[in-house]
Amino acid sequence: MTSAIVIAGVRSGVGKTTIATGIMGALTRRGHRVQPFKAGPDYIDPSYHQLACGVPSRNLDTWLLPHPTVTELFRRASGADKVCVVEGVMGVYDGHSSLTEEGSTAQLAKLLDAPVILVADAAKVARSVAAEVLGYQQFDPDLRIAGVILNGVGGPRHLEFCQPQIEETTGLPVLGYLPRREQFVQPERHLGLIPTVEGTVVQEWYDALIAQVEETIDLDAVLRLADTANPPEGAPQVYPAEPQPRRARIAIAQDKAFSFYYQDSLDLLEAWGAELVPFSPLADESLPPQVGGVYIGGGFPEMFARELAENRPMLESVRQALARDLPVYAECGGLMYLGQSLSDLEGADFPMVGAIPVVSSMSNSRLTLGYREVEACADTPLLESGQRIRGHEFHWSVLEETPDPGQAVYRVVDQENRLEGFRIGSIWASYIHIHLGSAPGLARRFVDSCVLE
Numbered sequence: 001m002t003s004a005i006v007i008a009g010v011r012s013g014v015g016k017t018t019i020a021t022g023i024m025g026a027l028t029r030r031g032h033r034v035q036p037f038k039a040g041p042d043y044i045d046p047s048y049h050q051l052a053c054g055v056p057s058r059n060l061d062t063w064l065l066p067h068p069t070v071t072e073l074f075r076r077a078s079g080a081d082k083v084c085v086v087e088g089v090m091g092v093y094d095g096h097s098s099l100t101e102e103g104s105t106a107q108l109a110k111l112l113d114a115p116v117i118l119v120a121d122a123a124k125v126a127r128s129v130a131a132e133v134l135g136y137q138q139f140d141p142d143l144r145i146a147g148v149i150l151n152g153v154g155g156p157r158h159l160e161f162c163q164p165q166i167e168e169t170t171g172l173p174v175l176g177y178l179p180r181r182e183q184f185v186q187p188e189r190h191l192g193l194i195p196t197v198e199g200t201v202v203q204e205w206y207d208a209l210i211a212q213v214e215e216t217i218d219l220d221a222v223l224r225l226a227d228t229a230n231p232p233e234g235a236p237q238v239y240p241a242e243p244q245p246r247r248a249r250i251a252i253a254q255d256k257a258f259s260f261y262y263q264d265s266l267d268l269l270e271a272w273g274a275e276l277v278p279f280s281p282l283a284d285e286s287l288p289p290q291v292g293g294v295y296i297g298g299g300f301p302e303m304f305a306r307e308l309a310e311n312r313p314m315l316e317s318v319r320q321a322l323a324r325d326l327p328v329y330a331e332c333g334g335l336m337y338l339g340q341s342l343s344d345l346e347g348a349d350f351p352m353v354g355a356i357p358v359v360s361s362m363s364n365s366r367l368t369l370g371y372r373e374v375e376a377c378a379d380t381p382l383l384e385s386g387q388r389i390r391g392h393e394f395h396w397s398v399l400e401e402t403p404d405p406g407q408a409v410y411r412v413v414d415q416e417n418r419l420e421g422f423r424i425g426s427i428w429a430s431y432i433h434i435h436l437g438s439a440p441g442l443a444r445r446f447v448d449s450c451v452l453e
Contacts, residue, residue: 002084002231005086005114005115005117008116009119014119015151015152016088017045017048018178021048021052021087022209027219033081033082034053034085036058037059039104040089041059063102070108078231086114090105092104092136123151130166146228149217179216240444244271248451252297255280274447282311294327297332298394302360303344306344319353319354328426330428330430347362349361355427356427361397374391375410375413376410377405
């Protein structure tokens with residue numbers, strides 16, 4: 001039997017990451033093996049989960065990934081001796097479309113047949129919060145909302161105005177609350193919470209949060225609800241059926257500037273025969289030796305532009321690798337790093353690798369955010385020419401140049417086939433983030449492209 005619970009919010013900003021992380025940490029301290037998950041294409045919230053649980057958090061996205069693959073990824077990470085805690089995305093019913101449930105937390109919870117704990121913000125309401133919970137409960141009777149946790153409760157008297165009315169009106173138990181305290185609010189910046197890899201999250205925050213969860217949330221009730229989950233079985237979709245021999249070494253940029261990777265994408269590369277060799281564009285002087293390819297994911301290079309520019313030996317090492325036609329696949333922050341220059345948040349420009357004819361600058365005008373369906377303009381380390389895939393875009397930075405038709409990596413088919421990304425020499429760089437579980441063969445093709453002859 002697999003235990004699983006989904007922590008969902010009535011909307012973004014109600015504290016579901018704080019509450020989900022606190023529950024994960026409290027259950028872990030009780031001695032449970034907790035496997036964290038994140039609904040949707042988020043890279044930052046899973047870093048909080050990992051600190052709480054001591055194991056990587058995994059993304060489950062019912063729009064990016066075929067549903068059988070979602071089931072496969074969940075089953076591979078879960079187990080009879082684990083408690084699976086899934087943090088939702090945005091509001092529980094929000095997803096890819098305004099008219100359907102595609103990509104929503106609700107769709108994921110129903111796919112996993114897992115109960116949902118709804119997080120509601122009580123900071124500026126009292127009895128009225130019951131009406132809000134009732135609306136969410138009745139909006140989709142097929143969604144198994146099984147309990148409520150309140151955030152921002154002012155004190156015992158405030159709770160007395162909220163809890164009885166919710167329970168009487170909806171029949172749902174209020175499983176607990178978090179009080180209105182600034183110490184539980186995590187600092188944010190332009191893309192949301194600050195990744196824990198930067199070291200800004202202190203142990204005292206976790207200790208205080210977990211102590212509060214243990215005091216004011218009924219963890220035994222949470223566990224009883226989790227035991228009612230009944231996720232489906234599934235056949236392998238993207239992982240190999242048999243172990244594969246090690247056949248390629250891939251250098252992967254991992255430090256404070258570059259930390260945006262889906263854990264299952266990394267695991268898929270290893271499962272298909274890659275040895276992943278981490279390196280730091282900030283601190284190391286050269287790429288790892290004897291690698292057949294380089295993977296530079298997203299992150300916050302704009303926050304560390306000066307340090308990246310000052311590490312001239314690494315910039316030269318990357319240039320030399322490109323001169324040898326070493327395959328380099330880059331997403332978002334990786335694209336910015338490979339360009340001519342990058343501006344930081346103050347507008348200062350710093351030279352980067354210079355392999356792509358683009359200048360990256362930060363723009364306060366508009367956040368580029370959303371799912372994308374793309375078609376490969378040519379053969380790439382992931383896709384064959386003409387192959388379509390689903391991805392995600394999330395950045396404030398803008399490029400001062402657009403690709404020529406002969407350079408573009410993708411056509412964004414759901415945005416009038418606009419050209420996106422740059423393929424120059426052995427580089428394939430794009431703002432689009434791709435989950436390597438989005439289609440069978442992506443990880444295998446990547447590994448194949450990095451085998452040294």
